[in-house]
Every structure is written in structure tokens, then in C-alpha cells.
Amino acid sequence: MSNYTMHILICGGTGCISAESDIIADEFTKELARVGMTEEVQVLKTGCFGFCEKGPIVKVLPDSTFYVEVTPDDVEELVNEHVVKGRVVDRLLFIDPSSKETIEDSKHMDFYKKQQRVALRNCGFVDPHNIDEYIARDGYQALGQSILEMSQLEVIELMEDANLRGRGGGGFPAGLKWRFTYNNESDQKYVICNADEGDPGAFMDRSILEGDPHSVVEAMAICGYAIGADKGLVYIRAEYPLAIERLQLAIDSAREYGLLGDDIMGSGFNFDIEVKFGAGAFVCGEETALIHSMEGQRGEPTTKPPFPAESGFWGKPTCVNNVETLANVPVILLKGADWFKTIGTEKSPGTKVFALAGKINNVGLIEVPMGTTLREVIYDIGGGIKDGKEFKAVQTGGPSGGCLTAKDLDTPIDFDNLLEKGSMMGSGGMIVMDEDDCMPAVARFYLEFTQEESCGKCTPCRIGTTRLFELLDKITQGKGTMEDLELMKELSHVITDTSLCGLGQTASNPVLSTLDIFWDEYVAHVTDKKCPAGQCTALLEYKITDACTGCTLCTRVCPTDAIDGKLKELHVIDQEKCIKCGACMDRCKFKAIIRE
Amino acid sequence: MAKIKSLDELKALRDSVQNTVDVREHGDNVEDMIIVRVAMATCGIAAGAREIMNFMAHELRDQGIDNVMITQVGCMGLCYAEPTVEVTLKGEEPVVYGNVTEEKALEIIEKHIKNGTMVDGIIPSTHKSLDE
């Protein structure tokens, strides 16, 4: 085995690299050579520790000493003291801001672990193809306990007590939904798992189904028992072939083990699950539209009431739950409502999974307790903004949501706070944007999406989103007027107030939110005909400066042959032909091409 | 597989698989079993995780190393560092490597798996598990 007796781990995450961790590693190697200990001590560069504001971080194993804000100048002392003499260098230890205590080893630093995995507890740990691995992690125990040792109402009461709120976006308490469906008597009831993850940029449901499909299968059976349904259906996007494959396999193996089917574990309870495919329509995330789609029709929503709990799939009482919501259910039953409520905030207990993407260093799927601040998510877990740029906004809630900016960085994230800030939780897409992102263009992007995805059933949404998109398009082309901005506000409110379903009711959110926060940016597009972020191509011009050496490289790279120039002569861009793709600027070695 | 007919049977199965799951294909040499987990969700596969897994499996087989069990798991959440590979030596904390190339995979086999020496590219764990 290894000859090393000590390891020095240096954070080499992108956030820390900018803070010279490479130099620190080199210093350590040099210093260790000086004291002749390269054979005993190994220097390792690691990925992000998720504590970037205190970076660079150096962790020493096996004693787990955790040094923060280490500079190359500190290395000599660390080697002399810690490595050679075994004495901890106090001044580089982390001081807990609340207790003012110095924290020596990382085992007592778990607060720096901002993430807590509940819904993702098995993802990345169990083999999703193997039901035994799920069972080894207490899988199906919650189902067994519910159907054999609890009454239907006891299960519902426990869920109500836990106050698990729907993770698909709305935040409606799952327990209450279960009770409503339970209360409606019928010869047939259904449990539906909504796996039609429509928000472009959110992929937690796919990841759960790919990484831990059994937790969803088990939760559906528990829900079925509680509400009195013997049939479950999963409505999943056809665009998720791997998730479909693993889910189907999970259902098959559960059936083989007798964990689905008739008389499960001798309880007399029957339950089975069927998988239904969506066909690509964002509106199908809405319960009533989803149900119509499952019946083989156009996925158009209908007015509520009646709610699906009363009249759902084929007119029968139906309980629709989202994937992430279901993934929480088995743990809640096993560990109890009180345990669940210790995580998160009072009104939003538990955790939330976010798909953290965009201009952030550590793009990833994260799970944090509700109430975690945006700052912790972006800077600690996400490792900060890509390429050291300025943070501008984070978009949450996808096409139904809005933006949060630097002033909201310390707001605890939960359902209610996000709504108050003019955004929403949504399914958990979190797109980070930097100074180069133009907000009117982002609003245009979302409206292009919603007007395309509007099912067309109600006029405010069908016509309204199209007109709103046209106005935004006009503005990003530099053809908008101040009246247009006022008109957009008015139209947005009308769409919100009069649309039939959630898609239309929330479609204006990206517009209203950006108009509110980034008014000046809109005004710049309208009055100065400028895009401050430099993104709206219609308002840009590429030009070649005197720095051009006439190398002809750009003329060859231009996809539309818009650049004219002979060898060793100053080149010129034909603005008529230029599509403003910027390929020439990327390629020019002399920085002779500028964008204004 | 016979159907599970009671909660007791389920518990018995859990206890038995807890013991055997790690070593289901290997029987006796439990002592020095090494577990390698490769994140194989859509994004991992898109980033080349399948190739890395196959490469490691072939390499281990060619070298006659038979105390390593490679399993595919779901998303570890580290999209920015795909493909990701987790190595767990018997009795030690799991170590996750990110951005694993064939070259890195070879280094992991040569140094970590064969020698118990960690190599560059570790992604520190930043989340609490259920019981913490």
C-alpha cells in the first residue's frame, strides 16, 4: 500500500485557481524537497471544496486540518510547523463567524457542507439497475411499514404533518392533495407521477429517475395505499430514453420481487404501475393538460375545479405528484415528520434540488435545505461566476419565473420568499447570468418559448404571448419605443389575470421581473439603440481597426464571406453581409476586430 | 427470485444483501474489495463516462486485477466535472475524481487502486448524507 504518511490537499477548483492555488502547490513541492520529505508527504490538487470565499483551501490528511485563505507565502511556515514539527498553524485556521471559535479539523466543519441530500440520497450511490442495492439502503421498508402497520389515514396524517410541499413548482402541500383524493370515493382511483420535466434547464427529475428509480416506484405505491388507488401511471417525456429504460426496469424488478402486483407483502394491497410517454409539450406539466395527454388527446388544460382529486384520469379521482416530491416520501415515512421538519424553514420544510447552470463554475445538480441563501448556492457550492465576471442575475422558475439580483443574494430561498421577490421556485432550474447577458434578450428568449408552447386554447395566452414576444423582439432589434415598454407592462398584467392555466398566468413573469429590475437596460435599447451587455446583434457592429496586419485569417473564417481584404492590406467588413456571429473576432490574433 | 411475502422477509433480504451487495460477484475476498462507481446519467454518458468505464474494466481485466468491482450509478450532481469516478478502498472514505480521461483512469488504476495512493483531481465531498 501507499508509502505516504501525510497528504496535502490543495483546492484547484476554478474559483481557487484564480486565487493562485497552482503556485501554492508548486511551493509545497519545493518546500517539501527542501526538508527532504517528498517521499512521505504527497501534494494533491483537488476540485472545489465549496468554500470559495475563504479560498484557497488547504486540507492536511490524515488529521483533516483545514486551512483557509492560504497564500504562497504561508507555505514555508506550514511545512516547517505542520509537516515537520506536527504543530498546527493557528493563524490560518477557520474562525467560526458566529461562535468566534477557531475550527481545527474539517470533521467539525460540517456547516461548510452546504448541501444535504434527501431526495438525491441514493443518486450516484446505488446501481439503479439493481433492486438489491436499493433494498440494502432500506428500500421498500417504508412501503412495508405503511401497508402492514399503518392505516391509510395515518399515512396521510404523517404526510400532512411533514408539510412536504410539491416540488414541481406550485408548492401545494402533498399531504393535503392525498387527503382530497382519499376523501373522494370511487371504484377506481389513480396515482400519477408527473415526470414531464418541461423547464428547459432543469433536469432533477430525470436525474432521480436515472439514478434512483425505485424511490419513485416505492413512493407511488405508498401514495396508492394512502388514497385507495391500485393503479399508478408515470407520465414521462419521450426525450428521456435512459430514464424510461431504468424506470421500466425498476418497475419490472419490483414486480418480480412482489413489491408491486397483487397482495403486496401479504397485506392484501394491490398496486401496479404503467409508464406513459409524453410527446413534447410544455403545457403538459399542468395537471389537467397532462391527464388529457395521457388519455391520448391534445394536452390542453381545463378549468379547475373540478380538480384531478375529484375528477382526473378518465374522470376518476387522481393524485398527481412530481418526481422530486415522491422521492422524498419514503424517507419521511421512515424517519418521521419531526425529523423532516428539522431541515429547511418553518413554512417550507425539507430540501430542494436545483439544477445550477449558466455562467457558473460548478454547473451541477445540488440539493440544499430550504432557507439556504442564494449567496451560499452561487459562491460556496457553485464556485462563483465563470471567468471571474460580475454576477448580474439568477433566473429561477424557468419560463414561469423571474430574476433575482445581487441585492437578493442573502435572501433565504423558499417558496414564499421567491414569490415575494417576483420570481418563483418552479421546478428548480437556476440559471446564473453575468454582465454579458442582456436582460431584454433573456425575456425575449423565454417569451419565444412560451408563445411557441402555448396550447392555443385560450385567447389571452395564445395571442397575448405572441404580441408580447413581438414587442420584445422589436426592442432587441432597436426598434422599440417608450410606449412599447408601457404597453408591455399592461399586456403582461392582462395575460396574467385572464389566462386559463398556469402556463399563461405565469408567462409574463420573466418580462415583468426584468422590466422591474432592469428598466434602465430596456430604456437603453429603446432610446440609445444600444445593448449595454453587447449581446443584441442588431445593435452591434463589428469593425476592423488599424491593428489589422492583413493576414487574411478572418476572411477565411467568415461564414458569409463578409470580410474583404488582400494579403497585408487592411481588411474591411461588409456590414450588409455580416451576420455578427463574432467568429472573426474569436480568431483574430491581433485583437484588431472590435465590437461596438 | 421468490416473491417477498412479508415485512420480515423484506428485512431479512435487506440484511443479507447489505452483506453481499458489495461482493455479489466475488464471494470470498471481501477483505480487500475495491468499489469503483462511475456516474452514468445522461450527462455523464454524454461526457464519455461509458468509454471510461469500459476502458477501466478492460484495463483491470488485462492486468489481472480481480478485487475491483465496477458499478454504474446515477448522477453525482457534479455536471461540471463529468465524467466522474468514485473509488472506495476497503475501510476508507470514498474518493471522487472528476474530469476523468483515459490517462487519468490509468493513473487511478496504477496509483490509487494498486497502491492506495490518491492522485490529483479529487472532488471533495460537499454534501451531508442522510444520517449526518
Next chain:
Amino acid sequence: MSCTTCKNEVVDKMYQELSDYIDSLPDKKGMLIAVLHKAQEIFGYLPREVQVFVGRKLDIPVSQVYGVVSFYSFFTMEPKGKYPIAICLGTACYVRGADKITDYFKTELGIELGETTEDGKFSLDGLRCVGACGLAPVVLVGEKVYGRITTLDQVREILAEYED
């Protein structure tokens, strides 16, 4: 495949496969979308004739079949290219420059989104989030995923891979 008889034979076989699938369903109620998925898998797209066939087999008005086909983005009434190119237009890809990549593909191939090149080799489509946001911007050719595509050169390299 210039021989019409053989071509008809192939098409007949396709219809037979679809017909067998529909007959194998225990209950036809509410199965329209599932049948259309199968039909698209067999034919590659859903032309008028196939929609008429499905309507007759399921005893549903063709107008209803067309209503469903045109509603969902997954269904297409146009044949795709030999190498279908799909650019992820999800938000994560958008903020990392998917629109620029789309422009590159459009100018390189001389077609718009939703179109197929004249030789039937490439078709170009937008796609809502494949969930590989860590690799944004993402481009799919068939089932193969290309990640972190940001430059014109990379686009040209991808297309060059499919030179026959």
C-alpha cells in the same frame, strides 16, 4: 431501391408492423399517442397516409389524429435528414451561446431550423434541454452528443465527421 415493387414491399411491411402493434394492444382506449410514437419509430415521420391509417385502425377521426400530431413537438410530418442535427435551445445552452451556434449551422448548411438539406443528408432542429447543462452549449447529431460547442471551427469539424 429504384424498383417500385421492392419499395412497395418495404412500405407494406411497415404498415403491417404498425397494424400488428395496434392489434396487440389489450385496450385501444387512450392509446393514440402511444400508437403515434410507434408509427414514427417505424416510418421515421408521420405523413398524411400514416395518419389516415392510424385513424382508421383506432376508429378515430383523422382530424383528431392530425390535431394530436400537430400539437406535440416530438411528432414530425416531414422526413428528417440522414443525420438529424438538433441544437439544444434550453436556457443553460442559450446563456452560453447556443444562438450563435445555431447561426453557424444555418449558414454552413444553408437551411433554417426545421428544414432538411436538399440532398437529404442533414436536417436542423431546435431541441428543449437534453439536461446535459454541464456541457452547454450542446449539439446532437442523431444520438451522439457534442458538448461545449462554441466556435465555428468546432461546427465545421462536426459536419466534416459526416462527410461520406
